Amino acid sequence: MSRIRFDRSEEPREGTIPDLAELCRIHEIGLDLIGRSHDVDDLLDRILDEYESRLQDLPSDALDARTGRAAPESMRKLRALVMFAAQATALKEKAVAAAELKRRAAMLEEGNVKLVAALEEAERMRAHLDGVLAGLSSGVMILDGAGSLVKANAAARALAGAGEDTALATLIAHGVPRDGEAEIDLPTRGGGRRTLLVARRAMSGPRASEVVMVTDVTQRNRAVEERVRLEKLAEVLKTLSVLSHKINNPLTALLGRAQILQAHRSSDPAVAKAAAVIEEASQRIAELIRELARVVREGRHDALDDLLDMLPPGTAGDER
């Protein structure tokens, strides 16, 4: 057997598996055979070398169970081989387990590095999102699955009123349908009313959360109301224009006849008085028609109320 003897003054090299060094001492295995056994493959090579060497040195009768009469020297070498095999295989399995642990530790470390990177990226994204939300003029609120407020940007807090964003979130959660829109009227500190247009949308992702857009539509609603009012008024003025034109023709005829009656100086004082009343009334109507025409022409709807006041009792002026 060409075994290199173990030199007891030789210490295990840096990185050598400690148990392997002990194994070498017990079984007189040269450290230079296993000195580079820093991993499982190399260790297995060294163990196989030692197996091969010891098997060559083992007499044939040592493993012959058929005779059962192995020589004492054969039995001694067999016992040494069996002891070596027991410890070497245990060591190999330990090294395999250690290598597996090392591999898993490396995987965990790699996973940890990725996780940290992902968390940092998420933090950057969150900061970016916060910046975007802060810069939006519209109110944005984030609600969790239970409808509780998670986040609100400055615009949303301003619309809700100081410290009232949580109350507004609750109001939205109960008053606005999911994935729907609704207007909410809120009192203002000055005693007025404010109308908020609220839109709820589900956010994609594992958590059931929602994004809520809040827009103050008070001014917009007022503008719409004013436009509708003006449109209605324009219709009224148009109708008045038509009416004044249609009234003016028969009125002119009426006024002319009254003036003829007065020119002939009727002997009947009652007729003369009636003619005078007809003419006066006709003049008033003519004046009213001219005023109406002027209002219509100038579009002065503010003067319409004054004009309607001029209408005689029992006309449309009393029906407003």
Added chain:
Amino acid sequence: MKVHATREGPALRIALRGCGAIDSVNASAVKAESLRLIGEATDVIVDLSGVEFIDSAGVGVLVGLFKSLRMRGGRARFCGLTPGVRAVIEIIRLDRIFEIDDDAASAASA
């Protein structure tokens, strides 16, 4: 002892047949013939179903084949161990070093 080589799926199957023993008498010849048949193959199944007795020299042949395949980055598996061979392998714990399957089909699918 004769050594036969056949294909077992992607692996080369080496079957040891003949006198039923690998011992000091034929160990060198069996090893040399096996290595010749293995050639450049890297996936080898050693079928021992025809071996009834093995001594230290025979075990040395198996260790030598196993090492030879490992050294070239290959793989050797053993199958068909008879009770006598299995007992010897287990005494010296090579069952915890070698890859051992019940038969060639199991080894080929491992």
